[in-house]
Amino acid sequence: MNNPQVETVTTGADKAKLSVSGLLVLGAVAVFYMLGTQDLWVRVLALLVGLAAAVGLFFSAEPGRQLIGFAREATREVKKVVWPTRKEAMQMTGYVFAFVVVMALFLWLTDKTLEWVLYDLVLGWRG
Known part of the structure; x- marks a missing residue:
């Protein structure tokens, strides 16, 4: 300035x-x-x-x-x-979507693993 x-x-x-x-x-x-x-x-x-x-x-x-x-x-x-070109914007959008999918899978796997450990191994409940 x-x-x-x-x-x-x-x-x-x-x-x-x-x-x-x-x-x-x-x-x-x-x-x-x-x-x-x-x-x-x-x-x-x-x-x-x-x-x-x-x-x-x-x-x-x-x-x-x-x-x-x-x-x-x-x-x-x-x-x-300086605005990105259409190609750059589409690439970055693709990266964001891919990251969201990977994180969703990671969180789902983490949730299911913790569910299995707590309910099946620790508490002995069969769901």
Whole structure:
């Protein structure tokens, strides 16, 4: 990473924006239920407008801008990933399946061996 980590201080304005954003979400849900006698499309529209306002206000605060920056950096890093070819992916999938089958057989044999030792040899039960 060539970006030094910078500690940002949340200002009072950012705290107020986050608080109002949270209140807008609660208000949007409250309005949705208060408009219970209205058509569904009116209720949903009111909810979406309130949520859009809350999201817009959140992204105008510093934590929202940091979230956008993080998403951009994550996208940039994903583009740097060297993905395996189809042949390599199929080979690795085959190895995983083969390992699972071998482990299943090993655990089954271990279980049956312990069952035989405990029930037949130690306890003398014939199953």
